[in-house]
Amino acid sequence: MASHVNSFSDEPVTPASRLFLQPELDAIIHCVIGVKHPIDIDAIKVLISNGPMIKHPRFCSLMVRDQNGVEYWKKTQIDIDKHVIIIDKDNPEFTVNDYLADLSVSTPLSIEKPLWEIHLLLAHKCAVLRLHHSMGDGISLISLLLASCRRADDAEALPKMLSRGKTQRGYDWSGVFWWLWGLVTMVSFSLVFMVDFVVRTLWVRDRETAISGGAGVELWPRKVATARFWLEDMKAVKKAVPDATINDVLFGVISFGLSRYLERRSPNALKEGHRLTGVSMVNLREQPGLQDLNDLMRNKSSTQWGNKIGIFLLPVYYHKSDDDPLEYVKRSKAVNDRKKQSLEAHFSYIIGNFVMSWLGAKYACLLNYRLLCNTTFTISNVVGPQEEITIAGNPVTQLMATSSSLPHALTMHMVSYAGRADMQILVAKDMIPDPEFLAKCFENALLKMKQAAAVTTKI
Template identity: 30%
Template structure:
């Protein structure tokens, strides 16, 4: 530990002492809010956001901006401590921003030979490096050299307990400004037209038949929920996905995660969405079906083109009410920052994924829409959120974490999709060219995250290096799959216009 870090520790307003299990402990009246059940279940999970800037890094501007904005948020200036009852809680501490800005000394020859690979290798190394729990669990890794994508790169590593992907993205965006007008926040996509939860039934129209249909929709909702809950417990107890190239091997052995990304056209995704009368998420699930199918048949050597495999993914769902970025920032600026919930408030859906070769590329999207619509008619996401809290309270952390990891390890993939700004942004004076969030920690070999930014959408993969030697080929599969699906949608559009 360096002298600056030691001085920071001495300045903390809390009297932190070591518990018998090795964790920090302090008196109850000095503690903040308890660590939420959701945050405790993601103890080994980390979020990594790679951002490319259009200019070299200005360290002084970064330090000043982070200190004035990001570092003032409660969880970003707190550490986890254990009270006398053994329960983790958040405790305020002094933040030395310099301790969170890391400029690694990379091999100049490696950087000169292939700067893109140097960035990629360094980001992959983060999955093998622990974080210092004596200070808030967030870091900015600064790579100040040009690549094919940007003039400089920053990799932000955050422990998942500080917040889920949606809350952390909102927090990060609250620290940015519009590149066109630095005096204002960046423009974000409009909130979804659906005001309630994805499973909420619309109000019935007038008439007996409309009321009967409304009642029937609740009966269907109840039945689907029962089926999904049974599937949830079956997954914990015995139901496993079949072995495929995507299924993690060497379980129990920590694997280095390669975190890579590739840009897709958001306009192409929206074109397919409009042509198929579905959602952007439906299209992205369909593209993922297609890409994984291409990879499976190429890498496995399986020649049975009529074969179809059913895998499952964990789809994370944000349970918060829809709140605009501007509303969150207004609460912060007005001194009501505590009203903004930055932590983890997630449920999840066990979403079927189908691996097979379709003669019509649009069949991937049709199947995705059918699966996603079916999952929307269920309370599975609410049940899984409540179940995690109950299991944690009843069985305590060690057993609850084992159950949680067992459930995830019996599936194959983690999947998420988040929306970002619709215009270019600046972060602490640095124009941002791309935003690529991902992470590591789940006991799965492959994690797929989508993130939109302006007119692009980034597909981000976190994968075990040993299992995916052809990870660049897998990225190509996503690009080519979207291209084939768009071409098929274009043919339908032309055919309909002629008719």
């Protein structure tokens, strides 16, 4: 849609959001909400009509372009029936993951209406919320979704939003010393990782493996599989490695699982320590975790709505041995500790905004596309509510997320909910024809880590 925008109330699309609107990326988030009882279509429409989603400016605005091609959000009237899509397929061979795979390739959202839809898969008792990434990042969008839900144990209470407080250090001499040492390490690691980020974007490419993607792969047919983890298992592994985090465990599982998968796909083809580079999405808000919706929507809030995400490159390495599965977590922790002491994610965000603002969307998209072509996979992790919730009075049984396809042949998105974490594995099926086996490799990796952690704890 092309339109000349001259209304003072129209809001320009931010540089980060403009990037996701480019045809080469056209990023769409697919959020799956599974429920216990059959879906009440009328109840869902009432919830949307009266809930916070429809009141949010992004969800009742068209994306339009002025005569210079600059994108704006323009308020419009919402016709709920155009956004709620009823899918009533009663085919035993048709699965939710099949449906997501079909949506992920060449299924854009129409710009004739606000960039969101809800597909109700009646036979599977689940809804697929399709949201264009230009409307906001994963934290913004899942916070908005949860604002429409209620806790299962209290029908009037909103789900708890997770956040992490700040820690403070005293100003004694030892504190000053460690502050100075932290500054030195921050500068050092930042320089190293920034150089790696730049050269990976411009010309250095991962050596080809059985799971490598590349230019044009975003148009290839897809398959989706789900790897399911219990958070208690991940926490047990975390306790066995001093100062480890759930993300350290997750990245260790990725490294371990990919090693076992590649060992089967191409035995003896890879050398020990072969690097596979992942693109990891990082929440740059001041308070990590899910955000209070009112806080996100305040104009002057440091955590305000939008795309506030950076990127850091996650190197994982192929290893033939699995004698000590916890070594994968220890190696991942070492990498993550250095990444967290650097400004790599902030650097990627600032550089992206600079290129978009000064050189335009074409060059910003080109650089992001090259980065994806030169790396091997995408990984993201969003922490969802830890208590059970309901939507329109219907208990939610699962939360999952995936996205539209990228030049990567392998994309992984994990969302945790009520003690479980489901990771959606989106693959180019002509390159990775057996994503179910890959999912099993990840699940087995965590199981072996848990067994090793139990032995370590006893010792």
